[in-house]
Amino acid sequence: MRHSYQPWIVCVALLGVAAPLVVGCSKPGNSSPSFRLNTQNEDPDRYKLIGTPEQLQVKETVNIPGRQYIADALVAMFGTPDRPYVFRETALDLKKIRMASGPVGGLPPEVQKQELEALVKRYGTLKEGIVKFEDAAKKSAAEAKPAEDAVKGLEPKLAAAKTAKNTAEIAALEKEIATHKPLIDAKASAAADLALRTNEIADLDFEIKSYSVAQKGLYRQHCAHCHGTTGGGDGPTALFLNPYPRDYRQGKFKFKSTERDAKPTTADLRRILVDGINDTAMPTVGLLPPDEIDALVEYVKYLSIRGQAEQALRDKIFGDEKVPNVEQGGGRAMLVADILQPIVDGWNEAEGKIIVPTANSYKPDADRTKWLAEGAALFAGDRAKCYSCHGTTGLGDGRKASEPLYDDWNKDKKFAQTKLLIAAALEKGNTADATRLTNIMHSWDLPEQQQKPRNLRLNRFRFGRAPLDLYRRVYAGINGTEMPGAGKPGAEGNAEKKLTEREYWQLVDYVLALPYFNEYGKLPLLDGSSPHGPGSPPPLPGHAKTAPATTTTAAPGE
């Protein structure tokens, strides 16, 4: 069933939104906000949009293992919305993140001042105390030197004894080496103590430097009402929008200049912020000063990496079936190596994965009509299959109502709703399915939204209408959606019949020309000389000649 929201409902609803936003957020420092965990299970509020536990026949609350660990680890790695934090290892810019974080206008200056003073004080104490550790390290190193030399001298003898299989000598030598061990161990221990202190000081230095810019609360001012504090695409206004605001937490972005499996570049995110996204609710924030836009870009990355880290932690616990323990290898070293490093590597690779056509590869034929007709044949042909979703005339009407499309974000919602139906059909007391349903359901609040293939006749594209933008759409498709990518163009006559670069440009030009077809098959801007004779629709391969598209869908531009 489809609801059409009446304006009055929206007004009342927006009042509901505005009140807590104004009242709740205008008193910075009064509350201690936190990022929302993806695994909300025991919180009854989460049911509000979908039904009560009783209605869903959920008989037991699910205790997701490791929830406490995940919650603690995420705050350790990323801090809170008011007091963001990142490990130096992530190479994220804490300065920019801090600028975008916090309540609108930032935490009160006196609070920020106190925090900074506490950090500086601790820094001073550690810096002062480190002399002691440096001395200890030097001293134990000097003391260990003779022992190390002695062991160095004994090792060749031990190796020789082992070769000769002289057990008595091996035992004697090993015993002698063991007598030197305490001094060598003491050196290692002192060096480790010093390294620990040095790293702590570096951490503090990193954090203190982030206070050199003022916290402004830019994200909450400009983004959170749609994208939510956590970047889950679940802000107060999200319910009214189609498409929904992006949920950053999967680290998956649709519009970017890079290969399908790559992250967006900083420039891509910046472009979205500056240009907005056509035909969606995403506005531009291009009037903000450049440093504020940069801060927001960094903050989006920060939220995205946080979300990915949360998922990675859940994957790890699910895979190992064991909750890590801080004392036993579940501390920072593991978090950095197993969780953060792979994620950060992915983001760092993006710049090297920008899709670039071969230089000067755009060489349209002099006969533009023929060039476009070839593009049309590709569009409607069985190699590129564009028509199967976008429709033979590009109106985005290629799929039947019985073949709905969902992007990855909505697929999960659809899945949850399917499970919902299953659960409702189940006999009461089937806790196994109820448990499974609950697990899935808690990740999603909003009803599913279908994805529509783009109507290419509107002359509006989500991520730019420059030929290069469309080239990249053909190449990579749209990440997280059913729009496939044709991949790296093949050479002329390639064995895999991949689209060639010439064909890429033909498709691009055809798509760019589509809005100017005033009627099926006619190209009024081309001297009236359609390649297929005046007034006749082009013989698109595999399709009936008489298929005027205008009967089924609104005219372009509507």
Added chain:
Amino acid sequence: MLTTIRVPLFVAVVGGCFVAACGGCGRSSDASVSIDENQMLAMRKPTAASAGGAAGGEVGSGWGTLKGKFTFAGNAPASGLLAGFDPNKDALCKIPVKDDSFVVDPSGKGIENVLLYVRAAPRVHPDFESAKPKEVLFDQKECRFLSRVFAQSIKDKYVILNSDDPAHNSNGDPGGGNPPYNALLSPKVGRFDYPGFKKAINTPYEVTCSIHPWMKAYHIARPDPYFAVTGKDGTFTIPQLPAGVDLEFQVWHEKGAAEKGGLVGKADGVTWTPAGRFKIKIPENGEATVNAVVEPSALAL
């Protein structure tokens, strides 16, 4: 029914706004987890060096084989057409696509496409470690994926082919930090080389075709060679398994009723967990057999 659990629109809208507004302005809606400050700070604490090595467990010695068969205890289902198949969708998809989501051999009642794999192998046979990565081919023909369930090791190169008359696209997201893909494949000769797995996959994920919505397959990539998918007669063989140590197998079928598609069976000498797992010790240089019977209640048909 969906409508029975839907709250009235108005309540949903306004209520939703309040719930969401909490998220929006940053008040915690995550009341159930409060941060353990000490643990959090302990995790934030830098380390002088990397963490210590993993604790050693029992590893056994030698190698052995596991063989067996999965048999359906109910009546073999009648074979119909695959849900969503539309003969008018594509003129090149002439042959009606049969439902292969649950296939039982009518004569021996063997269940096809049961996937089983070792959850965590204590060691891996040297033949596997020394073997060069090979290409594993995932193909499609007659508007269906040729493998409904496709298993491989992460070491091998995942290649998607299209031997079919129409163009296809194969859309999948293995998760776990592995690259997602959705590759357009030309008719007859289309080919896509997956960039490579960064991590093993714990539970199979779906591969679909956007052009032909009925097409579906499941894919998994494991860190070792210890997996098998049952054939038409429901049998399987996994050779070169670590012997003399308890190995835990996960059994999976897309219709498995246990959590995440786990399939619970009954077999002599092994005990199944509700998640569709069993433990078994393979004799050195010998073989163990698991002939499992699957009740209809173990499947969500």
